[in-house]
Amino acid sequence: MNALQWAMDPWGNIVPIHIAWFLIWVAVIAGFVFFIVHATYVRYFAKPKQFAAEVPPPIASEIPARVPRHSLVARLYHWTAGAAMFTLLFTAFLPRVGFQFTWVTWHWIAGAVLTVLVIFHIFHASFWRDFWSIWPDRIDITDADHRIRRFLGRPAPLPRKSAKYPLDVKLSHGAFMVAGLTMIVTGFFMMFRVRTIFFSRNPYLFSDMTWGMIYVLHGLAGVGLITLVMLHIYFTLIRPENRPVLKAMIFGWMSRDSYLEEHDPKRWVVEAKISSQESREQKGLGAGNEE
């Protein structure tokens, strides 16, 4: 069973033309296997989470009831990019598994939208947000090492609470970034092979071998994204412990309790803004006695 499909080009060279489509099912099955293994582990074997130190009460009391987590711009980016990603995956793979429809135009439009969104995201995250917050730092690596050693039954200190993003989210972002950028870059060149509004077709831009590798990389990134999206949905929509994260991606904030449970105020510094409701409560004004 070959993971790539090969063909002979007009010059007699054997070149790859794309991935073998059974890899779609490999990606889907891998996602489901992960669900089952992880859910079983969490349900029957996992120990309660333990962290090195609790947040001291004076610091905890400074945290607002609603901790801002995602700006409106960041949330809009997330959901529109998600819609584009789903459109790309459905238009790419449903025809391969028997659902025939006009998919090419929708596919490149969704790809163009995602490309614009990702370029925006890169600039927005680099210059207007805390760029380094999504990248693993030294503490993440040290704590991951501690977690693994404790998992294996070896002595190790308790891990610390996470910064704004835990290591698993940072790794997930990294995987999405690699697969997404691969898909975008290869997809950009593949648009030279179809009729779009952007530029003239030029199927001879590269050699057959290079084109083949571009198609293979695009396909591999695509099936990788199937699994990644499945895991993302599993962890954010299905796992109950991650509901605060989902809620934050909808409303922009998470509760003080959720924040204190998982995050270290030293690593994720939150401005102690007091909401108007809290201010009223501190002044002894109820919601109904403003007048």
Add this chain to the structure above:
Amino acid sequence: MAIIRDIMPAFDLLQPTSIAGARKLLEQHGRDALVLAGGLDSFDWLKDRIKKPKMVVDLGGIEELKGVRTTSDGIEIGAMTTLTEVVQHPVIKEKYRLLAEAASVVASPQIRNQGTIGGNISQDARCWYYRAGWPCYRAAGNICYADTPVGRNHEHAILHANRCVAVNPSDSAPALIALDAKLVISTRKGEHVVNAEDYFVGPDIDITRLNILQPGDLLTAIRIPSALAGAQFYFEKVRERNVWDFPILNVASAMVVSGGNIKRIRIAVNGVAARPLRLKTVERAVLGKAPNAATGQIAGKLAVQGAVPLQFNAYKIPLMRNLVKRAIGGVGEAV
């Protein structure tokens, strides 16, 4: 590559004698089986050794698939009825002359004696890059060799191209669409009847097929309703040489004229896209108008809207415009 060796690769030849038997074999062998009707398309693939099926299911021994039958609402033509029988059948000649005319210009007399109506509408594309066995989109590859600045594409599509620019080469298909024929398909889920125009698919839907037949499916019959029997018909085929050639473009129309105006019309063209196109916009535009040169001119202009020529086939646009004009307004001076 397409090196004609004239010796086909080895395969098991299966010769069922009933539709049920053929269905069973096709279900059993799925994608490993090649359906053989008259063989005129299939033998090319086999002799070029581009298709190497393990099994060939020859439908030639199934009597149920042959012949023309009169029904309460028109006629039913078995998918394995030869084109010569279609051309010569008295009911078809009298009431559905459009189909007889279309079938009469398919290839040569010898080929019409062997070729079947089912095979003619289900035949594969004739794009020379595809037929040469190159890994183009239609062959599940990732390129169209014809749609390039240097590709030889003077017979290719001007409408509805989507990566692949091959065209459907059938002469009888547009006639069947114009006659509002229904096609009977035997599938795993039972008998399925589709309008002739829905039998064909373009590359936007499925780039590796010209019709909706899936592995294991069998086209069994073509039903032509009597609604357009004896209507005013027009068929014209343009080919590079006037014998034994595939169409560069053809047009078929069935028109009911009453009181000097068009009361009902169905018109289809082939050779301009990967599927024969029913020209619904044209039909709507000419309804209620007199079938004359002026109406034909409007129809011709409408027909080619959205056409995108390739490097060497821009001539197809005025050709299509004029054929549609003649189909509506009669044979006159071309514009």
